[in-house]
Amino acid sequence: xxxxxxxxxxxxxxxxxxxxxxxxxxxxxxxxxxxxxxxxxxxxxxxxxxxxxxxxxxxxxxxxxxxxxxxxxxxxxxxxxxxxxxxxxxxxxxxxxxxxxxxxxxxxxxxxxxxxxxxxxxxxxxxxxxxxxxxxxxxxxxxxxxxxxxxxxxxxxxxxxxxxxxxxxxxxxxxxxxxxxxxxxxxxxxxxxxxxxxxxxxxxxxxxxxxxxxxxxxxxxxxxxxxxxxxxxxxxxxxxxxxxxxxxxxxxxxxxxxxxxxxxxxxxxxxxxxxxxxxxxxxxxxxxxxxxxxxxxxxxxxxxxxxxxxxxxxxxxxxxxxxxxxxxxxxxxxxxxxxxxxxxxxxxxxxxxxxxxxxxxxxxxxxxxxxxxxxxxxxxxxxxxxxxxxxxxxxxxxxxxxxxxxxxxxxxxxxxxxxxxxxxxxxxxxxxxxxxxxxxxxxxxxxxxxxxxxxxxxxxxxxxxxxxxxxxxxxxxxx
Numbered sequence: 001x002x003x004x005x006x007x008x009x010x011x012x013x014x015x016x017x018x019x020x021x022x023x024x025x026x027x028x029x030x031x032x033x034x035x036x037x038x039x040x041x042x043x044x045x046x047x048x049x050x051x052x053x054x055x056x057x058x059x060x061x062x063x064x065x066x067x068x069x070x071x072x073x074x075x076x077x078x079x080x081x082x083x084x085x086x087x088x089x090x091x092x093x094x095x096x097x098x099x100x101x102x103x104x105x106x107x108x109x110x111x112x113x114x115x116x117x118x119x120x121x122x123x124x125x126x127x128x129x130x131x132x133x134x135x136x137x138x139x140x141x142x143x144x145x146x147x148x149x150x151x152x153x154x155x156x157x158x159x160x161x162x163x164x165x166x167x168x169x170x171x172x173x174x175x176x177x178x179x180x181x182x183x184x185x186x187x188x189x190x191x192x193x194x195x196x197x198x199x200x201x202x203x204x205x206x207x208x209x210x211x212x213x214x215x216x217x218x219x220x221x222x223x224x225x226x227x228x229x230x231x232x233x234x235x236x237x238x239x240x241x242x243x244x245x246x247x248x249x250x251x252x253x254x255x256x257x258x259x260x261x262x263x264x265x266x267x268x269x270x271x272x273x274x275x276x277x278x279x280x281x282x283x284x285x286x287x288x289x290x291x292x293x294x295x296x297x298x299x300x301x302x303x304x305x306x307x308x309x310x311x312x313x314x315x316x317x318x319x320x321x322x323x324x325x326x327x328x329x330x331x332x333x334x335x336x337x338x339x340x341x342x343x344x345x346x347x348x349x350x351x352x353x354x355x356x357x358x359x360x361x362x363x364x365x366x367x368x369x370x371x372x373x374x375x376x377x378x379x380x381x382x383x384x385x386x387x388x389x390x391x392x393x394x395x396x397x398x399x400x401x402x403x404x405x406x407x408x409x410x411x412x413x414x415x416x417x418x419x420x421x422x423x424x425x426x427x428x429x430x431x432x433x434x435x436x437x438x439x440x441x442x443x444x445x446x447x448x449x450x451x452x453x454x455x456x457x458x459x460x461x462x463x464x465x466x467x468x469x470x471x472x473x474x475x476x477x478x479x
Contacts, residue, residue, distance in 0.1 A: 061221030
C-alpha cells in the first residue's frame with residue numbers, strides 16, 4: 001500500500017505540473033474561440049496534428065528506452081542519459097533543419113502559402129521540445145516531480161502572458177492564429193534556460209553497442225507511438241478530407257475541423273489525468289518490475305485509475321451545460337462528442353496500463369502490432385462513419401479504436417505476463433457512469449442552480465456506490 005501511496009503522491013505532483021498549466025492554457029480557449037473563426041481554428045488544429053505526429057519521430061521512443069536501460073541492475077545512468085540525449089538531439093536537428101529548408105514547399109502543400117513562417121516557427125518548436133525531453137525524463141526517474149511541475153507552470157504562464165500581449169496589444173489580423181504559435185515557441189524556449197546547466201554538462205556520446213541496444217528497444221515504441229498519434233490526431237485530418245460538401249450547412253470542412261478541435265479540448269481533464277498518471281507510472285512500473293508482488297500491485301493501480309477516470313467521465317459529461325460557456329457560440333454544436341471522446345481517452349489510459357507487460361518483457365514489437373491494428377480500425381471506421389455522422393462518427397471511431405487496443409493488449413498480456421486485473425468490475429463502473437449520464441440527459445431542469453444541484457447528486461451517488469463496493473478491496477490493500 002505504501003508503494004501505491006507513493007505513486008499517488010507522484011501522480012498528484014505530475015498532475016500539478018500538467019493540470020495547472022493545461023487548465024490555465026485551457027482558459028485560452030475562451031479567448032481563441034471568440035477571436036478566431038472556426039475556419040482559422042481549423043488551420044491551427046491541422047498544423048498541430050502534424051506537430052503531434054512528428055514529435056513522436058523526434059523523440060524516437062528514447063524516453064521509454066532511457067527508463068528501461070537506466071533502471072537495469074548495475075546500469076550507469078549518466079552513460080544512458082548521454083546516449084539518449086545524443087540520439088534525440090541528432091535526429092531532431094536533422095529533421096528541423098530539413099523543415100526549415102523546405103518551408104515554402106511544406107507551406108504550399110498545407111495550403112498556407114501566405115504564412116510560410118508558421119512552418120519555420122513549428123520546426124523550432126519541435127526541436128526545443130525534443131532537446132528537453134530526456135532532461136524531463138531524468139527528472140521523472142529521479143522523482144523530482146516538484147521541479148517538473150514548476151517548469152511546466154512557468155512555461156504556460158509565459159504563454160498566457162504572450163497570448164494577451166499579442167492578441168490585445170500588438171494584434172495584426174494578417175498574422176492571426178500565428179500569434180498563438182509564436183507564443184508557444186517563445187514560451188518553450190524558457191525550457192532551454194531551465195535546463196541550461198544540464199545541457200551544458202551534457203557531452204555527445206557515441207556508444208555503438210549501447211546505441212544498438214537502445215535502438216532495437218525504442219524503434220518499435222516509436223512506431224507504436226506514431227501509429228497511436230495517427231489514431232489520436234488523424235481522425236481530425238480525415239474529417240477535413242472525407243466530410244461531404246455542405247454536410248454542415250454554411251460551414252466548410254475546415255470549420256467542422258475547428259469545431260471538432262475546440263470540443264476535443266473540453267476532454268482536457270481526462271487527458272491530463274491520463275498524462276499525469278503516465279508520467280508517474282512509467283518509471284514506477286520499471287522500478288518495481290522485479291518485485292514478487294508486482295502483478296498484484298499493477299492490478300490494484302489499474303483498478304483505482306479506472307474508477308477515477310469513470311468519475312471524471314461522469315463529472316464532465318453531466319456538467320456540459322456549464323462547460324459549454326468556455327466555447328464561443330459557433331463551436332457549441334459539437335458538445336455531443338465530448339462524452340464519447342472522454343471514454344476513448346480513458347481506454348487509451350487503460351491501454352497504457354495494460355501495455356506494461358510488453359515493455360517489461362522486452363516484447364515491444366507487440367505494441368507496434370496492436371497499434372497498427374488500431375490505425376487500420378481508425379481509418380476504416382472514419383471512412384465509413386464520417387460521410388454519415390460527421391464528427392460524431394469520427395468520435396465513435398476513436399472510442400472503438402482505443403477500446404479494441406486495450407482489450408487485445410489485455411488478452412495478450414495475460415499470456416506473457418499474467419496480471420489479475422478486475423476487468424469485469426472496471427467495465428461495470430464505466431457502464432454505471434454511462435447510465436447516470438443518460439439519466440442526466442433525460443431529466444431536463446430549466447433552472448441552472450437546480451440542474452447543477454441534481455448533477456452534483458448524481459456525482460455523489462456514484463462516489464457513494466463506489467465507496468460501498470470498494471471498502472473490502474481497499475481494506476485488503478491496506479492489509
